[in-house]
Amino acid sequence: MNRNKIKHSAGARSAPAILALPLFFTFLVALGGVKICNAQSIPLYKNPNQPAALRIEDLLQRMTPEEKFWQLFMIHDEIKSGEEEKYKSGIFGLQFREDLGNREATQQMMAHDTLGSPLAYARKCNAIQRYLIERSRLGIPAIFFEEALHGLLQYNATVFPQSIAIASTFDTTVARQVFDAISTETKVYGIRQVLSPVINLASDVRWGRVEETYGEDPFLSAVMGNAFIQAFETKNIITTPKHFVANVGEGGRDSYPIHFSELYLMQTDFVPFQSAFEKAKARSVMTSYNSLDGAPCTANNWLLNKKLKGDWNFTGFVISDAGATGGANVLHYTARDYSDATAKAITNGLDVILQTHFDHYKLFSPPFLDGSIKQDIIDNAVRRVLRAKFELGLFEQPYIDTSEVIKYYHNARHIAAAKAAALKSMVLLKNENKALPLRKNLGTIAVIGSDAAELRMGGYSAVSMHGVSALDGISNKVGANTKIMYSKGVNRIYETYTVIDTKYFSGLTAEGKANGLRGMYFANPDLAGKPAFERMDGQINFHWTLYPPDPILPLDFYSVRWTGNLKVPVSAKLKIGLEGNDGFKLYINKKLVIDKWLKQSYSVVLEDYEFIKDKIYEIKIEFKETVGNAHIKLIWNYGVAENEDEKINAAIQAAMQADAVIVVAGIEEGEFRDRALLSLPGNQEEMIIKLAANGKPIVVVLSGGSAITMSSWIDKVDAVVMNWYNGEQTGNALADVLFGDYNPAGRLPITFPQHEGQLPLSYFHKPTGRGDDYYNLSGLPLFPFGFGLSYTSFEYSDLNFSKNETTTVDTTQVFFTVKNTGTKDGEEVVQLYIRDMLSSISQPVIALKGFMRVPLKAGESKKLSFNITPEMLSMIDDKIQRVIEPGEFRIMIGASSRDLKLKGNLMVR
Numbered sequence: 001m002n003r004n005k006i007k008h009s010a011g012a013r014s015a016p017a018i019l020a021l022p023l024f025f026t027f028l029v030a031l032g033g034v035k036i037c038n039a040q041s042i043p044l045y046k047n048p049n050q051p052a053a054l055r056i057e058d059l060l061q062r063m064t065p066e067e068k069f070w071q072l073f074m075i076h077d078e079i080k081s082g083e084e085e086k087y088k089s090g091i092f093g094l095q096f097r098e099d100l101g102n103r104e105a106t107q108q109m110m111a112h113d114t115l116g117s118p119l120a121y122a123r124k125c126n127a128i129q130r131y132l133i134e135r136s137r138l139g140i141p142a143i144f145f146e147e148a149l150h151g152l153l154q155y156n157a158t159v160f161p162q163s164i165a166i167a168s169t170f171d172t173t174v175a176r177q178v179f180d181a182i183s184t185e186t187k188v189y190g191i192r193q194v195l196s197p198v199i200n201l202a203s204d205v206r207w208g209r210v211e212e213t214y215g216e217d218p219f220l221s222a223v224m225g226n227a228f229i230q231a232f233e234t235k236n237i238i239t240t241p242k243h244f245v246a247n248v249g250e251g252g253r254d255s256y257p258i259h260f261s262e263l264y265l266m267q268t269d270f271v272p273f274q275s276a277f278e279k280a281k282a283r284s285v286m287t288s289y290n291s292l293d294g295a296p297c298t299a300n301n302w303l304l305n306k307k308l309k310g311d312w313n314f315t316g317f318v319i320s321d322a323g324a325t326g327g328a329n330v331l332h333y334t335a336r337d338y339s340d341a342t343a344k345a346i347t348n349g350l351d352v353i354l355q356t357h358f359d360h361y362k363l364f365s366p367p368f369l370d371g372s373i374k375q376d377i378i379d380n381a382v383r384r385v386l387r388a389k390f391e392l393g394l395f396e397q398p399y400i401d402t403s404e405v406i407k408y409y410h411n412a413r414h415i416a417a418a419k420a421a422a423l424k425s426m427v428l429l430k431n432e433n434k435a436l437p438l439r440k441n442l443g444t445i446a447v448i449g450s451d452a453a454e455l456r457m458g459g460y461s462a463v464s465m466h467g468v469s470a471l472d473g474i475s476n477k478v479g480a481n482t483k484i485m486y487s488k489g490v491n492r493i494y495e496t497y498t499v500i501d502t503k504y505f506s507g508l509t510a511e512g513k514a515n516g517l518r519g520m521y522f523a524n525p526d527l528a529g530k531p532a533f534e535r536m537d538g539q540i541n542f543h544w545t546l547y548p549p550d551p552i553l554p555l556d557f558y559s560v561r562w563t564g565n566l567k568v569p570v571s572a573k574l575k576i577g578l579e580g581n582d583g584f585k586l587y588i589n590k591k592l593v594i595d596k597w598l599k600q601s602y603s604v605v606l607e608d609y610e611f612i613k614d615k616i617y618e619i620k621i622e623f624k625e626t627v628g629n630a631h632i633k634l635i636w637n638y639g640v641a642e643n644e645d646e647k648i649n650a651a652i653q654a655a656m657q658a659d660a661v662i663v664v665a666g667i668e669e670g671e672f673r674d675r676a677l678l679s680l681p682g683n684q685e686e687m688i689i690k691l692a693a694n695g696k697p698i699v700v701v702l703s704g705g706s707a708i709t710m711s712s713w714i715d716k717v718d719a720v721v722m723n724w725y726n727g728e729q730t731g732n733a734l735a736d737v738l739f740g741d742y743n744p745a746g747r748l749p750i751t752f753p754q755h756e757g758q759l760p761l762s763y764f765h766k767p768t769g770r771g772d773d774y775y776n777l778s779g780l781p782l783f784p785f786g787f788g789l790s791y792t793s794f795e796y797s798d799l800n801f802s803k804n805e806t807t808t809v810d811t812t813q814v815f816f817t818v819k820n821t822g823t824k825d826g827e828e829v830v831q832l833y834i835r836d837m838l839s840s841i842s843q844p845v846i847a848l849k850g851f852m853r854v855p856l857k858a859g860e861s862k863k864l865s866f867n868i869t870p871e872m873l874s875m876i877d878d879k880i881q882r883v884i885e886p887g888e889f890r891i892m893i894g895a896s897s898r899d900l901k902l903k904g905n906l907m908v909r
Contacts, residue, residue, distance in 0.1 A: 211705020304349020473731025
């Protein structure tokens with residue numbers, strides 16, 4: 001059956017005037033319409049009454065090659081006293097932080113300055129800006145930039161729930177409140193660009209950075225990402241959605257190479273980015289570390305020049321991720337050296353290089369000065385940056401009003417927004433026999449788990465002096481007659497060994513001083529001939545990933561022999577050994593103890609050895625690397641062996657005395673911390689199983705930012721709550737949910753698999769050629785996308801359309817009724833899914849196109865509706881055009897992607 005395609009277009013956009021300005025500017029000058037400057041007048045670029053486009057061209061023609069380079073170089077650093085002269089040519093911008101250390105250090109600082117560090121930060125920003133404006137030749141102000149993923153990454157800023165938690169609210173109102181609060185705090189600090197949000201899709205939950213995303217769905221990610229961006233851009237703060245593009249690859253590994261077709265990208269990973277630029281008007285974007293079809297995303301002409309700046313008409317500026325520009329030659333092997341990598345990146349669409357230190361400029365500036373990069377390419381990049389600085393008003397108002405900073409310290413409205421978001425994000429995954437909510441007048445409650453007291457808040461999180469842990473929240477919630485018994489239980493990470501510390505070694509340097517182990521480094525893998533160099537290493541704990549141990553060695557072809565003495569402080573049988581990617585040997589007193597010389601895999605090898613206190617043992621380690629990406633550690637179990645059984649028994653003793661047990665368990669994840677296994681780490685699962693065997697009601701609260709497998713214990717517990725990383729108000733919000741003061745209604749923005757072998761697993765997939773299942777496991781998830789329970793129940797009915805037939809240009813409505821059929825007030829997250837029943841290009845079996853969070857009192861009914869717009873019915877065809885193909889569409893409404901309550905068909909003519 002052939003169906004005519006009707007192109008769906010939002011209309012053409014004209015090219016930005018700024019990019020065509022040089023000819024126009026020359027024309028005006030020739031007519032005498034613009035007076036550049038003379039000795040008696042200020043330069044045109046400093047005149048606020050002139051159009052920004054003309055000011056940009058005037059400033060650009062005055063700049064030296066060095067000054068142009070510095071406007072394209074941003075760093076994690078600050079101008080320190082005595083080093084001001086280094087910045088005489090200006091700089092794009094700076095990032096620095098005040099006292100983001102531990103709580104103890106922060107508390108000490110607050111004792112001396114009740115305003116805390118925000119005021120100090122603002123004053124330092126002003127001092128730096130004053131230097132650049134008054135003492136650099138052209139007086140170009142800097143952009144102070146920072147991370148703001150779920151709160152500004154500065155001391156005393158409010159810490160909100162992590163991004164994945166915000167997505168699980170399925171509530172754009174509460175999301176906007178959070179983003180408005182973050183952007184307000186950002187603005188008063190004087191920060192004018194944030195390196196946020198992360199709008200990558202969580203396509204594989206093994207990825208360590210799932211927590212930073214808004215989940216697996218393109219539509220949900222776009223909606224939440226746009227809400228973030230608009231909150232900042234309307235306050236004239238530049239947002240930088242990242243990472244462009246698709247920086248999770250095979251195996252759920254960060255920054256792995258991607259080989260996705262343009263069609264697939266347009267259907268998935270491009271969706272939130274294109275929306276961010278065209279709808280939310282983000283003015284910057286950060287590239288990802290990975291390659292796309294063999295070209296690093298930081299130097300990918302198709303991605304940056306053709307797609308982003310061409311097809312999408314993006315007029316902002318493109319920045320690299322930190323260190324990614326040089327990564328082309330180090331990681332991707334697509335450039336000879338740093339100069340070549342820089343020239344390729346800028347030529348292929350990058351505008352600004354982000355590095356971690358000032359001195360790195362020496363690696364990246366040469367191609368800007370020696371003609372390796374065409375001048376018009378450099379000028380266009382500088383125009384984009386200058387345009388942003390003029391739009392920010394930095395030439396007219398460069399300084400921070402320091403009186404504003406203190407107004408938002410521990411701001412009550414922002415704290416309330418943090419708690420509201422935490423409440424709405426929590427997902428009730430299981431609740432058998434109405435185990436929840438708990439009664440506040442229980443005699444004794446056992447709270448178990450290090451996460452109960454720790455208050456972990458996720459990646460890119462500031463230090464909060466006002467955070468409330470789960471344990472504190474529960475303790476504050478219950479009545480005076482309820483006893484709380486806390487047991488830490490087992491650790492998330494059960495360490496059975498550790499790297500041997502320097503203090504246990506002795507060896508001789510060339511000067512005769514004892515200083516660790518002597519390393520002899522060879523430029524071959526056979527320990528042959530004369531060493532290329534020798535040095536003393538304090539301990540053996542090396543990860544040579546981007547570089548060899550020394551530039552004198554090849555990156556992927558060397559060996560090392562370490563020798564020295566080990567003095568043990570106890571008489572005991574200890575386990576000692578090596579951890580690394582094979583090709584290693586360990587000798588003790590000239591006896592070969594470990595031999596893994598064959599390069600095969602990564603291994604941890606420990607052997608028992610009887611040590612005598614204070615006796616000196618001769619140590620020799622041999623290691624070779626023939627591939628690159630080397631890892632080697634000398635380890636033992638001295639001082640780390642803990643009795644996990646004792647910890648579990650202590651938890652059981654607390655539980656046996658309690659009327660209810662709350663176990664708070666968590667996972668380990670984060671940037672460059674991808675997970676091969678999704679189960680709870682350490683011995684937490686064993687502890688839960690043993691606690692459940694005692695017959696007491698068990699509630700498990702999960703702390704984390706991604707999916708967790710639960711097959712070994714979920715059937716043994718009564719209730720499970722996904723708490724995510726819920727910010728500084730975690731404890732207060734969690735207590736409200738556990739004790740029934742708030743009825744949970746959060747929904748999963750990612751799919752929870754039953755087993756890692758199912759991955760990648762997403763609801764948003766296309767039809768298979770045959771089936772979904774394995775012969776030894778279902779293909780279905782443990783918990784589907786959009787899933788979440790409530791303390792009440794809901795009923796859906798009465799689906800009908802405003803018209804059963806529509807056109808490709810008209811909007812229609814679908815109506816339905818939702819009733820709270822339970823005894824408690826609650827909220828239902830109603831989800832709209834659509835499927836094209838027949839299409840020229842295979843489409844997802846089901847796709848989220850709308851959602852609403854609906855409050856309903858017990859027994860209350862509401863008649864609701866969704867608008868079904870042409871955009872919802874559109875698709876990308878084989879010509880990479882967005883079209884609507886007339887035909888039948890399945891309209892589905894329900895409580896999750898698998899719990900579809902109502903269905904009807906809509907005909908599009």
